[in-house]
Every structure is written in C-alpha cells, then in structure tokens.
Amino acid sequence: MAGLALAGIRKDYGRLRALDEVSLEVADGEFCCLLGPSGAGKTTTLKVVAGLEEPTAGTVRIGGADVTDVEPTHRNLAMCFESYALYPQQDVFTNLVSPLRSPRHRLPEAAARRRVEEVAELLGIDALLERSVTQLSNGQRQRVALGRVLVRPAAAYLLDEPLSHLDAKLRATMRAELKAISRERGTTTLYVTHDYVEALSLAERVGVLDAGRIRQVGTPRQVWEEPADIVVARSFGRPAINVVSGVVADVSGPRFLADDGALDLPLPGRRVRPGTHVQLGIRPRDLALHRGAGDVPASAVRVEGTVYVLEHLGRQAELTVRVGSCLLALVVPRTQVAGLGTDDRVVVTVNPQRVHVFLADDSGRRVETPQVTEAAG
Numbered sequence: 001m002a003g004l005a006l007a008g009i010r011k012d013y014g015r016l017r018a019l020d021e022v023s024l025e026v027a028d029g030e031f032c033c034l035l036g037p038s039g040a041g042k043t044t045t046l047k048v049v050a051g052l053e054e055p056t057a058g059t060v061r062i063g064g065a066d067v068t069d070v071e072p073t074h075r076n077l078a079m080c081f082e083s084y085a086l087y088p089q090q091d092v093f094t095n096l097v098s099p100l101r102s103p104r105h106r107l108p109e110a111a112a113r114r115r116v117e118e119v120a121e122l123l124g125i126d127a128l129l130e131r132s133v134t135q136l137s138n139g140q141r142q143r144v145a146l147g148r149v150l151v152r153p154a155a156a157y158l159l160d161e162p163l164s165h166l167d168a169k170l171r172a173t174m175r176a177e178l179k180a181i182s183r184e185r186g187t188t189t190l191y192v193t194h195d196y197v198e199a200l201s202l203a204e205r206v207g208v209l210d211a212g213r214i215r216q217v218g219t220p221r222q223v224w225e226e227p228a229d230i231v232v233a234r235s236f237g238r239p240a241i242n243v244v245s246g247v248v249a250d251v252s253g254p255r256f257l258a259d260d261g262a263l264d265l266p267l268p269g270r271r272v273r274p275g276t277h278v279q280l281g282i283r284p285r286d287l288a289l290h291r292g293a294g295d296v297p298a299s300a301v302r303v304e305g306t307v308y309v310l311e312h313l314g315r316q317a318e319l320t321v322r323v324g325s326c327l328l329a330l331v332v333p334r335t336q337v338a339g340l341g342t343d344d345r346v347v348v349t350v351n352p353q354r355v356h357v358f359l360a361d362d363s364g365r366r367v368e369t370p371q372v373t374e375a376a377g
C-alpha cells in the first residue's frame with residue numbers, strides 16, 4: 001500500500017474547468033471519501049489519480065513518487081468505476097479471478113480460487129460464482145465489480161460510488177464490510193460518493209468537492225461540527241441545515257437579526273463587525289419543539305411560529321415551522337407532535353451556542369465559534 005497526493009490539480013475540458021487547484025493527500029492506509037454533488041469533479045479526480053485523464057496542471061504522487069506522466073497500467077492501482085467494466089461473456093468466477101491471472105499478479109490457481117471465494121463470501125456473491133454476469137441484477141453486478149478490485153493487492157483502491165446500485169439495507173451491510181476490510185488490510189482508499197451518510201460512516205477523512213474545488217478536508221467530526229463554509233454545511237444532513245439571512249447587530253454583544261425581523265438571537269463570543277451580512281445556519285436537530293407549560297432552558301432562545309408541514313418518519317417526525325418569511329425544519333420525537341396540525345402555533349427553542357454563522361459574501365466562510373465549556377444543548 002502507498003499514500004496518494006494530488007497537488008494543484010487543474011483539469012480543463014475545452015473551456016470548462018472541471019478541477020481547479022485540487023490538492024488532497026490520502027495517507028498510507030487511510031480511507032478517504034470525496035463527497036460532492038453531481039458534476040463536482042469527483043470522477044475526474046479519480047481518473048486523474050488513475051492516469052486515465054491527464055491533468056492540465058499539477059502533480060500526482062503515489063507512495064511519494066511523481067507518477068503524473070506514468071501510464072495507468074504502471075500505477076498499480078485497483079479501480080472500480082460506476083460502469084462496472086465486467087467481461088459480459090464470462091461467469092462471475094472468471095470475472096473475479098482474471099485480475100489474479102494477469103502477468104503482474106499471477107497467483108497459483110488454488111491460491112487464486114481461495115482468494116476469489118473469500119472475497120465473494122464477503123460481498124455475499126459466493127452463490128453466484130458460476131452464473132454469467134448477464135444474468136445478474138445491477139446490484140449483483142456492482143458487487144462483482146467491487147470484488148474485482150478487492151481480490152488483488154494494489155498500492156491503493158479507487159472506488160467510484162461502488163454501492164450506488166444496492167438497496168438501502170444491502171448498502172449498509174456492504175459499508176460495514178468495506179470498512180472492516182480496509183481496517184484489516186490497511187488499504188489506502190479513495191472513495192467517491194454523493195451520499196453524505198456514506199462519507200461520514202466510512203471515511204477517516206472526508207474531502208468536500210464542489211464545482212471543481214476542494215472546500216474542506218477533515219475528519220467526519222470536523223466537517224460536520226466545524227464546516228469551513230456554507231457549501232460544506234449544506235453538504236451534510238437531511239433535512240439540510242436551515243439557513244436564515246440577516247445582519248449582525250451590537251446590542252450589548254453581537255446578535256443576529258433576520259432580514260424580516262422574525263428571528264433575533266445572541267451570538268455569544270462571535271467576532272463579527274456589526275452591520276455584516278451573514279447567513280445563520282441551524283441544524284434541524286439543534287432545534288427543539290417546546291410544548292406545554294414547562295420553562296424554556298435558560299441557555300435557549302424562544303422562537304414563535306406556525307406549523308407548515310408535518311411528516312411522520314417512524315419514531316421521529318420532521319416538522320417544518322414557518323417563522324416570519326422563513327421555514328425552519330426540525331427533527332423531533334414523534335410523541336412530541338401528537339395532536340399537532342397545520343397552522344397550529346408552536347414555540348421552537350434554539351441554543352445560540354450551537355448555531356453557525358456564515359459570511360453572506362462569495363466565500364460563505366464560517367465565523368469561528370468560541371470554545372464552550374458548558375454541555376452542548
């Protein structure tokens with residue numbers, strides 16, 4: 001295994017800049033996810049690492065060696081792209097064993113068979129070994145494609161949405177398997193996904209890519225709790241983070257005032273010049289529904305609104321509350337919304353320590369949050 005390093009990668013397709021100054025390091029043995037929406041440049045990044053696309057500028061290193069001009073076959077990487085690339089005329093076993101029969105990895109037949117059976121079992125396709133790949137479902141085909149990557153040793157694995165065609169349950173199982181495999185083998189992995197849950201649950205570090213640029217690289221905790229900017233904040237969480245436009249005022253300390261005046265809360269410890277236009281970010285799980293006569297916690301701010309939409313999701317409910325001209329989404333226990341209907345008046349509470357403040361300029365940069373000693377609400 002070996003580490004990967006991209007430095008200052010630019011990739012132009014004619015006038016389209018697909019990658020812009022992308023720099024990313026994946027340490028030897030690390031599992032790194034690249035997260036981004038469709039068209040962000042995720043596949044292009046993998047192709048540049050693999051040598052299937054030549055960067056317009058920048059360098060690619062594998063195990064410290066500059067491979068920018070090295071042919072793909074000499075980079076010793078195992079790749080799994082979304083378009084499975086299987087041999088259609090062959091059965092599953094032949095597809096899985098073929099990487100082990102290549103001159104580079106030639107393994108004795110018995111050892112190769114053992115290896116294939118082991119990987120097939122891990123991926124739950126051991127009963128399909130004799131089937132032709134034309135007789136497989138998309139999800140089964142995708143697991144065979146992933147198996148072709150996992151059977152052989154490589155400097156690093158490059159995986160492009162390898163679980164996208166699996167149903168939710170199988171995807172969760174495969175995620176756990178992949179995580180276990182990578183931990184056991186200490187595999188260097190660069191894994192592309194547009195699914196934030198996948199990125200947070202698999203990765204040791206996540207790189208957030210948007211419009212060809214890396215917005216942040218950090219641990220799952222860092223990208224979730226300390227997003228570098230509003231694009232990163234919006235990349236994680238469902239429902240997505242609530243965003244309210246407003247301005248910072250100084251009223252015995254910094255406060256946030258929503259543009260329509262419907263939201264007014266202190267911003268303890270935030271260093272923002274009064275008059276700065278900002279966007280307030282509140283995660284749906286950092287809002288609470290306050291019902292009944294009990295007191296609102298001293299650390300929380302009360303916000304009054306009306307029920308806009310209520311959706312039941314198993315034991316939880318997703319509630320959208322209209323506050324002035326904005327809509328705030330909350331996720332609350334289902335028991336809390338019993339008897340609640342559209343247009344009912346409700347009180348929502350928010351802990352000002354938990355909100356994020358982003359500059360309302362092109363950078364969308366997050367204003368540093370002070371370290372708090374009290375327990376987060």
Ligand SMILES: Nc1ncnc2c1ncn2[C@@H]1O[C@H](COP(=O)(O)OP(=O)(O)OP(=O)(O)O)[C@@H](O)[C@H]1O
Binds near residue numbers: 013036042044
């Ligand atoms: N061969 C190509 N020629 C021209 N433009 C391309 C080519 N390949 C990719 N692009 C463009 O580069 C940008 C990044 O594409 P890329 O496939 O890397 O995105 P992605 O993040 O992998 O998206 P998805 O999740 O939809 O696969 C897109 O605007 C795409 O249209």
